[in-house]
Amino acid sequence: MSILVVGSVAFDVLKTPTKEADRVLGGAATYFALSASFFTPVNVVAVVGDDFTQADRAIFNGRSVDLSGLETARGKTFRWGGEYSRDLSERTTLFTDLGVFEKFQPTIPEHFRHSSLVFLANIHPTLQVDVMSQVRSPRLIGADTMNYWIDRTPAELREMLSRIDVLVINDEEARQLGGEHNLVRAAARIREMGPSTLVIKRGEYGVLCFRENERFATVSFPLEMVVDPTGAGDSFAGGFMGYLSTRAVLDHQAVRQAIIFGSVLGSFCVEDLGTARLARLTRDEVYERYQEFKTLTDFASL
Ligand code: AMP
Numbered sequence: 001m002s003i004l005v006v007g008s009v010a011f012d013v014l015k016t017p018t019k020e021a022d023r024v025l026g027g028a029a030t031y032f033a034l035s036a037s038f039f040t041p042v043n044v045v046a047v048v049g050d051d052f053t054q055a056d057r058a059i060f061n062g063r064s065v066d067l068s069g070l071e072t073a074r075g076k077t078f079r080w081g082g083e084y085s086r087d088l089s090e091r092t093t094l095f096t097d098l099g100v101f102e103k104f105q106p107t108i109p110e111h112f113r114h115s116s117l118v119f120l121a122n123i124h125p126t127l128q129v130d131v132m133s134q135v136r137s138p139r140l141i142g143a144d145t146m147n148y149w150i151d152r153t154p155a156e157l158r159e160m161l162s163r164i165d166v167l168v169i170n171d172e173e174a175r176q177l178g179g180e181h182n183l184v185r186a187a188a189r190i191r192e193m194g195p196s197t198l199v200i201k202r203g204e205y206g207v208l209c210f211r212e213n214e215r216f217a218t219v220s221f222p223l224e225m226v227v228d229p230t231g232a233g234d235s236f237a238g239g240f241m242g243y244l245s246t247r248a249v250l251d252h253q254a255v256r257q258a259i260i261f262g263s264v265l266g267s268f269c270v271e272d273l274g275t276a277r278l279a280r281l282t283r284d285e286v287y288e289r290y291q292e293f294k295t296l297t298d299f300a301s302l
Helices: 028-036 054-060 099-103 125-134 147-152 154-161 171-178 183-192 232-244 252-269 283-297
Strands: 003-006 010-015 020-026 042-048 065-072 079-084 091-097 117-120 140-143 166-170 197-201 207-211 214-218
Touching: 003 028, 003 125, 003 232, 010 091, 020 028, 028 042, 028 054, 028 232, 028 252, 042 099, 054 065, 117 125, 117 232, 125 154, 140 232, 147 154, 147 171, 166 171, 166 232, 171 183, 171 197, 183 197, 183 207, 197 232, 197 252, 207 252, 214 252, 232 252, 252 283
Parallel strands: 003 042, 003 117, 010 079, 042 065, 117 140, 140 166, 166 197
Antiparallel strands: 010 020, 079 091, 197 207, 207 214
16 A cells, blocks of 8 residues: 655745745655655655755655655756745745756656555646556546646646546636636536546635535634645645545545545644644644544534
């Protein structure tokens, strides 16, 4: 049992109203791997430059994260900068320097090809399809995407969507992809494109999930202090897929519980800058907050 994730590993510049840093290890695959590793071994396929040091790798020490698919290419690691508004509701991208990520051609090592679950983080949809052609019948394939690909590569995106089981995107992307402002209608349109399960992340408002004849909604965990929303979505996906990989049957109950574990990981992620909170998070804290979630959202058994 293991999960394969393919996506970005980056150095981020982060500016939030309370904290800043100019070289934080980030990237979707990093947040995903840290979060999913609470549940299951994670196999990472990504590329970094020759500026990526042993100290940078150390964030994964002591976790079941296999970095043998982390390729080092000549050049610079992908860099991304983001600045948040005072109330954290808006994010401005300061810059995106693709570096070695520009020529990223994921090659899945032989020993990763049997991973039971696969998560295609936000990369070019053609690369996502290419990864799918390299793996051997996983139990479930999940994917993320972003407005950039929805706008610029619609045909390639359609091809990707037709082959996956679960799409995990945010509400803005769901509206754009579904061509409808109403999320219920947008979800129906997106599910016609392929993914039988659609998970829509709504930031501080929680998560909506549509699958077969089942719908599920939850709030996000109420926090007294949010420091940095960067990576919350990728942490959600890591918790969601990581927990799913521990379940024998991927039924509605498993998906609902996975959504809560995803929300738990997302909520911890935003408590500190970049990956700082995930790096010191414990399994006990994860399960404790999962229990708090149960009490928080229970209205029937009191
Ligand atoms: P999120 O907050 O979920 O949007 O994820 C933020 C992370 O995504 C940061 O750590 C960035 O390094 C990474 N990121 C930003 N832009 C891109 C992109 N175009 N492709 C891949 N990863 C990106």
